[in-house]
Amino acid sequence: MDASEELREALLNLDDARNREALQRQTAEALLAGLRVLVFTEDPQELFLRLFDVMRKPLDFEAAFVLTAGEDGSFKTQATSDALFSTTVWKPHSMFRRVIKGQPVAVFDTELVAEWCSQPELIRDSVKSALHFSIHSSEQKALFICTHSNRGHFSRDHLTLAHRFSMLTTQALQKLEAERKLVNLERRLEAEEKLATLNQKLIESEKRLARAKKMEALGTLASGVAHDLNNVLGGIVGYPDLLLLDIPEDSPLRESILAIQKSGQRAASIVQDLLTLARRGVVTTQVMNVNQIIDSYRTSPECQTLKEYHPGVKIESNLESTLLNISGSPVHLSKSVMNLVSNAVESMPDGGTVFISTKNKYIDRPIRGYDTIEEGDYVVLTVSDTGIGISSSDIEKIFEPFYTKKVMGRSGTGLGMAVVWGAVKDHNGYLDVVSTEGKGSTFSLYFPVTREEIARKEDAIRIEEYMGKGETILVVDDIKEQREIASRILKKLRYSVATASSGEEAVDYMKDNSADLLVLDMIMDPGIDGLDTYKGILALHPGQKAIIASGLSETIRVKEAQELGARKYVKKPYTLKKIGLAVKQELEK
Amino acid sequence: MKIASAWSTKSDEDRAATEAYEMLLEKLQGVPQLMLVHCSCNYDNEKLVRRLCELAPGVPLQGGTSCLGVMTDAGVHSHEGRGFGILGLHDPEGGYGVGIAESKGDPEAAVTSALDTALTNSGRPGELPSAVIITNYPGEEERVIGAIEKHLGSKVPIIGGTSADNDMSGQWEQFGNDTVCREAISVATLFPTGEIGYAFHSGYEPTKHRGIVTRADGRVLYEVDGRPIVQVYNEWTGGLLDDVLPEGGSLVPAASFSPIGRHVKKVGDISYFTLSYPVELLADHGLLLFTDISEGDEVVLMTGNCDSLVTRGGRVAKVAVKAAEFNEEEVEGALVLYCTGCMLSVQDRLPEVVADLKTGLHNVPFLCSFTLGEQGCFIGGENRHANLMIAVLVFGPRKEG
Numbered sequence: 001m002d003a004s005e006e007l008r009e010a011l012l013n014l015d016d017a018r019n020r021e022a023l024q025r026q027t028a029e030a031l032l033a034g035l036r037v038l039v040f041t042e043d044p045q046e047l048f049l050r051l052f053d054v055m056r057k058p059l060d061f062e063a064a065f066v067l068t069a070g071e072d073g074s075f076k077t078q079a080t081s082d083a084l085f086s087t088t089v090w091k092p093h094s095m096f097r098r099v100i101k102g103q104p105v106a107v108f109d110t111e112l113v114a115e116w117c118s119q120p121e122l123i124r125d126s127v128k129s130a131l132h133f134s135i136h137s138s139e140q141k142a143l144f145i146c147t148h149s150n151r152g153h154f155s156r157d158h159l160t161l162a163h164r165f166s167m168l169t170t171q172a173l174q175k176l177e178a179e180r181k182l183v184n185l186e187r188r189l190e191a192e193e194k195l196a197t198l199n200q201k202l203i204e205s206e207k208r209l210a211r212a213k214k215m216e217a218l219g220t221l222a223s224g225v226a227h228d229l230n231n232v233l234g235g236i237v238g239y240p241d242l243l244l245l246d247i248p249e250d251s252p253l254r255e256s257i258l259a260i261q262k263s264g265q266r267a268a269s270i271v272q273d274l275l276t277l278a279r280r281g282v283v284t285t286q287v288m289n290v291n292q293i294i295d296s297y298r299t300s301p302e303c304q305t306l307k308e309y310h311p312g313v314k315i316e317s318n319l320e321s322t323l324l325n326i327s328g329s330p331v332h333l334s335k336s337v338m339n340l341v342s343n344a345v346e347s348m349p350d351g352g353t354v355f356i357s358t359k360n361k362y363i364d365r366p367i368r369g370y371d372t373i374e375e376g377d378y379v380v381l382t383v384s385d386t387g388i389g390i391s392s393s394d395i396e397k398i399f400e401p402f403y404t405k406k407v408m409g410r411s412g413t414g415l416g417m418a419v420v421w422g423a424v425k426d427h428n429g430y431l432d433v434v435s436t437e438g439k440g441s442t443f444s445l446y447f448p449v450t451r452e453e454i455a456r457k458e459d460a461i462r463i464e465e466y467m468g469k470g471e472t473i474l475v476v477d478d479i480k481e482q483r484e485i486a487s488r489i490l491k492k493l494r495y496s497v498a499t500a501s502s503g504e505e506a507v508d509y510m511k512d513n514s515a516d517l518l519v520l521d522m523i524m525d526p527g528i529d530g531l532d533t534y535k536g537i538l539a540l541h542p543g544q545k546a547i548i549a550s551g552l553s554e555t556i557r558v559k560e561a562q563e564l565g566a567r568k569y570v571k572k573p574y575t576l577k578k579i580g581l582a583v584k585q586e587l588e589k
Numbered sequence: 590m591k592i593a594s595a596w597s598t599k600s601d602e603d604r605a606a607t608e609a610y611e612m613l614l615e616k617l618q619g620v621p622q623l624m625l626v627h628c629s630c631n632y633d634n635e636k637l638v639r640r641l642c643e644l645a646p647g648v649p650l651q652g653g654t655s656c657l658g659v660m661t662d663a664g665v666h667s668h669e670g671r672g673f674g675i676l677g678l679h680d681p682e683g684g685y686g687v688g689i690a691e692s693k694g695d696p697e698a699a700v701t702s703a704l705d706t707a708l709t710n711s712g713r714p715g716e717l718p719s720a721v722i723i724t725n726y727p728g729e730e731e732r733v734i735g736a737i738e739k740h741l742g743s744k745v746p747i748i749g750g751t752s753a754d755n756d757m758s759g760q761w762e763q764f765g766n767d768t769v770c771r772e773a774i775s776v777a778t779l780f781p782t783g784e785i786g787y788a789f790h791s792g793y794e795p796t797k798h799r800g801i802v803t804r805a806d807g808r809v810l811y812e813v814d815g816r817p818i819v820q821v822y823n824e825w826t827g828g829l830l831d832d833v834l835p836e837g838g839s840l841v842p843a844a845s846f847s848p849i850g851r852h853v854k855k856v857g858d859i860s861y862f863t864l865s866y867p868v869e870l871l872a873d874h875g876l877l878l879f880t881d882i883s884e885g886d887e888v889v890l891m892t893g894n895c896d897s898l899v900t901r902g903g904r905v906a907k908v909a910v911k912a913a914e915f916n917e918e919e920v921e922g923a924l925v926l927y928c929t930g931c932m933l934s935v936q937d938r939l940p941e942v943v944a945d946l947k948t949g950l951h952n953v954p955f956l957c958s959f960t961l962g963e964q965g966c967f968i969g970g971e972n973r974h975a976n977l978m979i980a981v982l983v984f985g986p987r988k989e990g
Binding site: 011012013015016019094095103105106107108109110111112113116129151152153154155156157159160 | 708968970
């Protein structure tokens with residue numbers, strides 16, 4: 001061969017290689033731009049749109065879209081650069097099937113191809129030639145389609161380029177799928193997390209329920225004991241009043257009788273603790289301010305005595321000046337404060353500071369602590385100390401009756417914290433405890449606020465004001481001592497008194513007799529209780545006046561009796577004043 | 590894809606067809622999906638094609654006559670001016686179809702019709718084929734290429750040849766399936782599962798002699814730069830026309846080394862050309878070419894020699910293989926269209942041409958037809974009809990990834 005001819009051909013080949021290289025470079029640049037899109041596009045919905053932009057120039061298309069196969073085998077638009085194709089549905093024929101198998105296809109005349117012939121007229125008018133290639137996806141069949149309005153627009157070169165770009169589109173599709181999977185996974189994890197939270201809540205609820213049941217059982221036990229004790233105490237607390245009325249002011253017996261009465265009252269106080277614990281002893285109707293309770297306590301002899309016993313301990317307070325009122329029992333709240341402070345002081349054998357504080361607090365979402373504190377307005381009473389703290393194993397049990405770390409009999413009864421728990425629950429409140437061994441403990445008591453104002457203090461009432469005028473009263477009580485003390489007090493107050501030892505006996509009595517007022521014990525066992533007794537008597541004497549007496553708190557049956565007409569409720573043990581006032585007010589109604 | 594070549598030089602058409610087809614089946618180990626058939630015009634080609642269709646019913650068949658015989662990877666197949674070859678493609682997953690239509694004075698309509706038939710028979714109507722193979726009758730090749738490009742777009746490679754007879758007496762024929770015609774266009778559309786490569790080269794180089802056509806009519810060139818072509822061409826060639834002056838006469842094969850070149854395009858600083866074979870000096874002293882020529886065309890005297898004609902087949906094959914997407918050693922087979930004029934000039938050295946082709950094609954099966962004009966696709970993607978050219982189409986596997 002002629003050397004110049006060979007050289008000439010070599011130059012042509014070289015130039016051809018240059019052209020190819022330039023084309024490859026352009027393709028590589030477009031691929032690189034596409035990769036950037038893949039890497040840096042966070043919104044999966046934008047991914048294909050940006051890829052379309054990158055591929056538009058090298059592939060020279062007017063519109064592009066991605067189709068994915070559905071379960072019925074038809075293809076639907078996943079992404080498109082032109083709204084014209086956004087809702088298309090494609091039934092695959094032989095051309096699509098070949099493309100899916102991996103053979104890219106350029107169509108020079110869409111009117112001759114089955115897939116395109118089945119498209120709406122608007123699309124057929126707009127597209128005359130098209131490129132089709134498959135996108136490899138592990139999960140679904142997908143096609144990438146580029147279109148042009150000119151017939152015969154695409155060439156083999158476009159197909160070759162499309163083959164190169166299929167890598168990008170495959171990656172984009174896989175990214176979309178991965179995003180979808182991630183979203184599904186996140187949803188599943190979220191659901192599992194919710195389930196775990198619910199499980200945790202359930203466990204905590206079960207724990208609280210178990211705790212409540214335990215307290216309930218202990219309360220029931222305490223309640224039974226308290227009821228019996230209350231009956232026994234009735235005489236000890238009530239008779240001194242009567243005796244004191246009958247003996248001269250200078251009688252040497254007066255001091256002894258007063259001592260008996262005081263002991264009885266102390267015993268009654270223990271009973272009240274038990275009843276509080278049983279959650280059946282608080283009448284939560286009195287509007288009060290916790291700050292006053294704390295102030296009273298801090299100036300009380302009990303507090304002074306405590307400080308004297310523990311000179312190394314300081315008691316400080318920080319009370320919110322605008323503290324809202326709560327509705328409840330000042331006696332029980334005072335006891336709670338006393339018990340908390342007493343425990344705090346005793347937890348600091350080497351001295352320290354007890355800090356009492358109050359504040360108003362709005363809880364906008366439930367807080368999970370020792371209790372789950374529901375949303376609402378609360379007055380929060382906090383007693384904290386710098387003492388020895390409570391171990392995590394003990395903290396679960398500290399509110400149980402008779403659970404104490406102290407030496408029994410030396411200080412306390414083992415009911416202190418149980419009383420606190422009962423009092424809080426009776427006030428529809430919540431408790432929280434935070435404690436670190438060696439650093440101290442903080443007890444927070446949450447009480448629902450009331451917007452009511454504190455009632456003005458009643459003036460002292462003289463006995464003359466509740467003396468009777470010979471009205472007839474039937475005392476119904478199954479306990480003999482209770483009947484007798486009530487009968488004697490009422491007679492002393494100049495009433496004419498009859499008694500019945502059961503509900504049935506009372507009803508029988510009233511068949512042939514009448515009474516201006518009934519004093520009905522609510523719980524009588526065996527036999528019908530106070531309510532049924534009242535109902536039976538009402539059937540005989542409509543409008544019969546009555547008062548209810550019980551050692552326990554107001555129950556649903558007490559309330560029902562009150563609704564029937566026995567509005568006054570006297571809490572045992574009887575005192576002259578309590579029963580006298582109740583009888584007088586009911587008779588004058 | 591599997592490709593095999595087969596041949597026969599038997600004079601009896603039935604025996605020749607049977608021999609070649611049995612050879613093909615044995616090599617392919619399966620029924621072909623396309624048969625490219627080229628044979629000399631001294632066969633009863635209707636009989637030969639009919640027999641092949643009986644042997645391979647339903648298999649698309651495309652081709653035409655070739656001057657004096659054919660070449661394959663097994664050598665030159667020409668016995669007393671008779672020879673016949675088949676290139677068979679076994680590619681069940683591919684799509685192949687053939688159509689043929691008689692020109693009847695409208696080659697554009699004929700080729701469009703043949704093309705649509707081929708696409709439909711491929712099972713791919715409306716789809717762009719990887720390549721189109723055509724066999725033309727002499728005279729309308731440019732119009733045929735234009736019509737195909739108009740129908741499919743300009744970027745589908747068209748490879749083919751103008752069917753030749755043995756003595757330029759007009760015995761050429763075109764084959765399409767079971768049809769044999771004298772003045773038709775036969776088209777095969779190819780949708781192979783693999784890749785293709787192609788090349789279209791002249792192997793000639795331009796001389797310093799050049800000018801602008803100032804008078805031409807169809808394929809007859811009369812004046813360059815306002816001077817009679819007979820003077821211009823005789824000057825440029827140093828008296829090549831002296832032997833046929835003043836009456837005129839055939840220039841085949843005398844003009845084989847001095848064709849007229851026309852600039853197609855520049856690649857960088859290098860021009861490449863289509864060649865026009867001056868086949869005859871007419872009595873009116875017009876120079877009859879085997880391609881169209883237009884006033885305003887720049888023409889260049891091209892030059893070649895016997896050695897370059899012998900070796901260029903292999904070089905063009907190499908270029909085609911290099912141009913393909915697959916690796917060179919993966920080439921599976923090839924169709925070669927080789928200019929009859931060139932063949933006649935190097936007739937006694939054809940075994941060297943075969944050897945070079947085999948080297949360039951890595952010893953894979955090929956079929957080479959000798960044509961009166963070649964149609965092919967240049968480096969820049971331009972489909973052209975030209976003379977004294979070699980067109981090569983190679984097949985290979987699909988490039989993955």
